[in-house]
Amino acid sequence: AQKVTQAQTEISVVEKEDVTLDCVYETRDTTYYLFWYKQPPSGELVFLIRRNSFDEQNEISGRYSWNFQKSTSSFNFTITASQVVDSAVYFCALSEPPTSGTYKYIFGTGTRLKVLA
């Protein structure tokens, strides 16, 4: 069954600390895509990254990095030197080929990150 688990409901860190948000997924397919979205207090959903199942290289974008490990079905997100502007809810999502109809994203329940000044 398809499932995305974000076990950390809420994390609080002090500014400049590093923080890792966990994402564990279950999939029936060997071909799939994983995504991370950010939802700041203003409410919109901002796309951060897309990763396909054949590319296990870690990705770095500024202070953001992503660690994809197929062996543990995880796609974790690390923020280095966190800032107050990183405070948001972060969602991990999974997309895989549909068995019928068209695809849909499976979202995790989100992790609320609070970065304290």
Add this chain to the structure above:
Amino acid sequence: NAGVTQTPKFQVLKTGQSMTLQCAQDMNHEYMSWYRQDPGMGLRLIHYSVGAGITDQGEVPNGYNVSRSTTEDFPLRLLSAAPSQTSVYFCASSYSYRYTDTQYFGPGTRLTVL
């Protein structure tokens, strides 16, 4: 490009009232969808469309209708609002209906049903 736009941003309805949430995109995207976001439940798919004139149900379609007469617009209709429909609604679009595509989301509509 404005991307994905949604109106209104906030709405309060009384039980039994009907209304339409508007969604438009200017990216010529083939695929559009509606999600609802509830605390502790992530985002759940209500309805989706793979092109003008084609719509289908997601996982929580009851109480909602959609239509897609143009590529740009994908309105969501609440036929008879219920308190259980209090939620934040997001419209999203992607270039195609392939599972490889990235969905881009609108700013959301916060709906309260009294």
